Amino acid sequence: MRRRIFLASAAGALAGEAVVRTLHAAQASDSPEGRGAARPGIALAADDIAAFPAPPAGFDEERRDIARGSVAEFSYASAVTGTQRTARVYLPPGFSEKQRYPVLYLLHGIGGNQDEWRGYVRANIILDNLLADGAMVPMIVVMPNGRALADDRVPPAQKMFTPEHIAGFAQFERDLLESLVPAMDGAYPTLAQRGKRAIAGLSMGGGQALNFGLGHLDAFAWVGGFSSAPNTRPGAELLPDPAAAARRLQLLYLSCGKKDGLIGASQGLHRYLRQHGVRHVWHVDEYAHVRESWAENLYHFSRLLFR
Numbered sequence: 001m002r003r004r005i006f007l008a009s010a011a012g013a014l015a016g017e018a019v020v021r022t023l024h025a026a027q028a029s030d031s032p033e034g035r036g037a038a039r040p041g042i043a044l045a046a047d048d049i050a051a052f053p054a055p056p057a058g059f060d061e062e063r064r065d066i067a068r069g070s071v072a073e074f075s076y077a078s079a080v081t082g083t084q085r086t087a088r089v090y091l092p093p094g095f096s097e098k099q100r101y102p103v104l105y106l107l108h109g110i111g112g113n114q115d116e117w118r119g120y121v122r123a124n125i126i127l128d129n130l131l132a133d134g135a136m137v138p139m140i141v142v143m144p145n146g147r148a149l150a151d152d153r154v155p156p157a158q159k160m161f162t163p164e165h166i167a168g169f170a171q172f173e174r175d176l177l178e179s180l181v182p183a184m185d186g187a188y189p190t191l192a193q194r195g196k197r198a199i200a201g202l203s204m205g206g207g208q209a210l211n212f213g214l215g216h217l218d219a220f221a222w223v224g225g226f227s228s229a230p231n232t233r234p235g236a237e238l239l240p241d242p243a244a245a246a247r248r249l250q251l252l253y254l255s256c257g258k259k260d261g262l263i264g265a266s267q268g269l270h271r272y273l274r275q276h277g278v279r280h281v282w283h284v285d286e287y288a289h290v291r292e293s294w295a296e297n298l299y300h301f302s303r304l305l306f307r
């Protein structure tokens, strides 16, 4: 069976269109079918099942009759790259400087940038709809560029999996903790404490969210990985003291599609957590590595945050 990884192009995300393309050129060295397919085949266990029913129809479609949040551009100085870097910031409808808000950091995939969650997954529409229904806590959502390189543009397909490009995603750990979070807390009325800070991401960003969130439970109490990529560290490395981590976590949320060739990373972590009695959400949906899974998981995850 052919399985491929599709990535949103930044141009498509910017245009608000779901432009997808394959990465065959970058993956040719692994196998004719691409990197995702070079992983062992998908084997599902009895507990690899959905934790939630599907969201209601239209959950990610614009509604005309509701108040909308806004998406601002935020520029911050990065101590890692030495450059000014750009993040998108979603502010909920009715946002007021006189209030303080919890914050979700939302990270994109290997072919995305700060516009992927908004343009490709329509995160702001999903959040507007949830807020209109009173189904989530109002929060600020930061969508950074998770590629901490001086040149953080989406590279051409043949450079997508180079060590330099992958390293940019790892280097974002310091950029996030030392530059972006303090800059956000300085510029916006955030609740600047671990219990009011969440991190989640899709694919490469899912691996980042798990690595950085679980690696810094002093900074984050709510952590989510959607379709997390093989950059996800093994459970024993992420949670060497599972009981201590479990006490600090407000929410650990893992999801993946049962047709996603990358599911092994999430299954491995889920099984480690189960074995060590660490409470978590494990949501396996029907999808491959596609935006529908990320849209639905943002919906499910956001409803649980900061409760």
Ligand code: FER
Pocket: 005, 006, 007, 035, 036, 108, 109, 110, 111, 166, 202, 203, 204, 205, 229, 230, 231, 262
């Ligand atoms: C890999 C396959 C996929 C990998 C990363 C990805 C780091 C990321 C995919 C995405 O973000 O969509 O082997 O290695």
